Amino acid sequence: MLKKFSILNGTIVDNVPSNNNIWVYINPDTQEKNFLINTLQIDESDIASALDPEEVPRLMFDPDYITLIWKQPRNVMGKQSPFFNVTSAGIFIKQDRLIFVLGEDLSLFEKRYPHKVESIFDVLFNFLYHSIHHYLGHLRVIKQISGEVQSKINTAMENEYLIQMFSLSESLVYYLNAISGNHAALLKLRNYCERTEQLKNKIELLDDVMIENNQCSKQAEIYSQVLSGLMDARGNLISNNMNVLIKNLTLINVIFLPLNLLASIGGMSEFSMMTHGVDWRISYSLFLIAMFALGWMTQVIINKFGIGVIFFLNKRDKKLES
Numbered sequence: 055m056l057k058k059f060s061i062l063n064g065t066i067v068d069n070v071p072s073n074n075n076i077w078v079y080i081n082p083d084t085q086e087k088n089f090l091i092n093t094l095q096i097d098e099s100d101i102a103s104a105l106d107p108e109e110v111p112r113l114m115f116d117p118d119y120i121t122l123i124w125k126q127p128r129n130v131m132g133k134q135s136p137f138f139n140v141t142s143a144g145i146f147i148k149q150d151r152l153i154f155v156l157g158e159d160l161s162l163f164e165k166r167y168p169h170k171v172e173s174i175f176d177v178l179f180n181f182l183y184h185s186i187h188h189y190l191g192h193l194r195v196i197k198q199i200s201g202e203v204q205s206k207i208n209t210a211m212e213n214e215y216l217i218q219m220f221s222l223s224e225s226l227v228y229y230l231n232a233i234s235g236n237h238a239a240l241l242k243l244r245n246y247c248e249r250t251e252q253l254k255n256k257i258e259l260l261d262d263v264m265i266e267n268n269q270c271s272k273q274a275e276i277y278s279q280v281l282s283g284l285m286d287a288r289g290n291l292i293s294n295n296m297n298v299l300i301k302n303l304t305l306i307n308v309i310f311l312p313l314n315l316l317a318s319i320g321g322m323s324e325f326s327m328m329t330h331g332v333d334w335r336i337s338y339s340l341f342l343i344a345m346f347a348l349g350w351m352t353q354v355i356i357n358k359f360g361i362g363v364i365f366f367l368n369k370r371d372k373k374l375e376s
Contacts, residue, residue, distance in 0.1 A: 105156075127192050
């Protein structure tokens, strides 16, 4: 799909037939790709790089045009999935025409521009500025989701919310990698502006974009370090919640164990049949005495052999460590 825009009165507008020098190709079909390759003479490998979401950001200079591969955050609808990712945007500057090649429909231009738009390079720099603020908006959402998940982890016993934290941490790694790659492309673009006489007055505008990109990179790095540093603590918190639950269940089991014992003893019809002819008070008293005696013998055996062996092994391990 092709969208055409123009620069009019310091803004970017669409549907101006007289001067459409900004072309935006969204997921171009075969016919549109052939037009880019055969008519506009853009290399096929550059178009493939623009449509590859795994492509590394870079700035390349060909004899007839300039190619900028830029990493742009994907649009996220709502908070159903806590996973954020990036995609590639190919930007080609050919004479007085600015061409965008996108794999998916991304927000390119805002109604409010931080800098006045007078040329296609102003359009490019405003797009880069808006893209960086798109990253910052996603970082704010990631922070908000992280806080919500953290409040749920405090009482959770499943791995669901911990997996969401891992997804957020992975998203921040992708963002950091993309922002770092964009920074390298911006440095190369600034060197190009310094060497080009008609673009020297755009260096200050590009510096503003680079400052915003550096701040975005530091913010993403801080969020990533915080999430990574607290991941083990949050996992231990879930384990502790599970241990508390098991403890409570054990207490309930201990409370009902004597009742189960009494019910089991009272329901032993085979024992009553075996002691038929003996007073039940005597038979059951002897049975209880035998149970206590068996329990006492078990405790003695464990104390003499089981606990003693464990104590010996612990003592041996301490000697080996020293």
